Amino acid sequence: MTRSKQVRTGPGRRAGIDSVETRQRVIDAAIDCFARNGYGPATNSQIAAVAGVTAGSVFYHFGTKPRLFEAVCAEVYGKIIERSQLALAGALSVPDLLRAVLTVSMRINHERPELAGFVATAPIDARRHAELTDAFDALSVQMNEGLAEAVVRGQGAGLIPADLDPIEVARLVSAVVDGFAHAAAATDPIAMDRLTELFETLLLGVHGPPGNAGRPD
Numbered sequence: 001m002t003r004s005k006q007v008r009t010g011p012g013r014r015a016g017i018d019s020v021e022t023r024q025r026v027i028d029a030a031i032d033c034f035a036r037n038g039y040g041p042a043t044n045s046q047i048a049a050v051a052g053v054t055a056g057s058v059f060y061h062f063g064t065k066p067r068l069f070e071a072v073c074a075e076v077y078g079k080i081i082e083r084s085q086l087a088l089a090g091a092l093s094v095p096d097l098l099r100a101v102l103t104v105s106m107r108i109n110h111e112r113p114e115l116a117g118f119v120a121t122a123p124i125d126a127r128r129h130a131e132l133t134d135a136f137d138a139l140s141v142q143m144n145e146g147l148a149e150a151v152v153r154g155q156g157a158g159l160i161p162a163d164l165d166p167i168e169v170a171r172l173v174s175a176v177v178d179g180f181a182h183a184a185a186a187t188d189p190i191a192m193d194r195l196t197e198l199f200e201t202l203l204l205g206v207h208g209p210p211g212n213a214g215r216p217d
Contacts, residue, residue, distance in 0.1 A: 023061045025051040030072045035117030035185070039069060039125035039132065070135040073122060076115050077139040079108065081146060088150040091157035094169060095204040097150055101177050106196050109184045116184035123178070144170045 029051035033042040044065060048055040062068040087100040109116045126136035147170035154160035160169070180199075184192045 019061075022051075022053055022057055026053060026058050026061055026068070027071055027075050030068050031076065031118050032114050034069065034072060034125070035114050035121055038121055039065075039129055044068075066129075066131045066135075069125070069132050072118065073135055073139050076118050076122075077143060079115075080104065080119075081139075081143055083108070084143075085146060088146070091153045091159055092150060093154055093159040094151075094173075096159075097147070097154065098173050098176060099200055099204055101147070101173060102180060102196055102199070105177055105180060105184070106189075106193060109192060110189050113184070113189055116181050119178070119181040120185040140174075144174060147173055 026047065029047045030042070033047050033050060036042075037046075042065075044058045045055045047068070048058045051058070058068065062071060083104045084101055087104050088097065092100060105116075122136060123140075126132045144167060148166035151160055151164070151166040151169045155162045155164070155166070180192075180196070183195065187195070
């Protein structure tokens with residue numbers, strides 16, 4: 001009678017954990033490659049090399065490069081949306097709303113500077129490559145709807161003029177933050193903090209270190 005052989009994944013490791021880790025490594029590598037080179041020039045082989053996996057692993061987890069781009073968008077913008085929802089709780093004026101979103105963006109930029117590069121290039125890639133448009137637009141709509149809800153709360157509290165279109169105000173805030181993402185992609189995070197502080201002081205009328213005055217952690 002022979003004993004059946006069992007595949008060991010290591011002490012205490014759950015089955016499938018290597019697959020989850022590999023998938024995350026591919027996403028992280030794709031963020032870097034898409035940010036540095038753009039969607040078109042970045043190849044699955046290049047992404048696999050940066051991730052330290054085989055090209056077959058990239059295909060196994062994502063199938064196609066558009067699906068990988070979609071997963072990267074969900075990772076990056078999902079993080080921004082999640083943190084922005086916390087920062088935008090309550091009723092805010094437009095300057096406070098803008099400062100809250102910038103604070104979130106700058107904190108993420110300190111943690112993972114490569115995300116700013118992806119945020120700067122993703123809208124351009126989504127316009128250049130039709131197969132990316134739907135996935136990117138869905139996340140853009142989600143972000144703008146969240147901002148618009150914050151605008152409505154501000155209008156209800158009398159902090160934002162009631163006759164303004166909440167979606168248009170949300171798009172204005174997004175446009176400013178996108179501009180900062182472009183700058184952050186080519187600027188040291190510390191220098192970017194200084195630019196943000198100047199923006200808040202000179203244009204928003206806020207004094208003190210960026211991200212501290214009245215903003216939740």
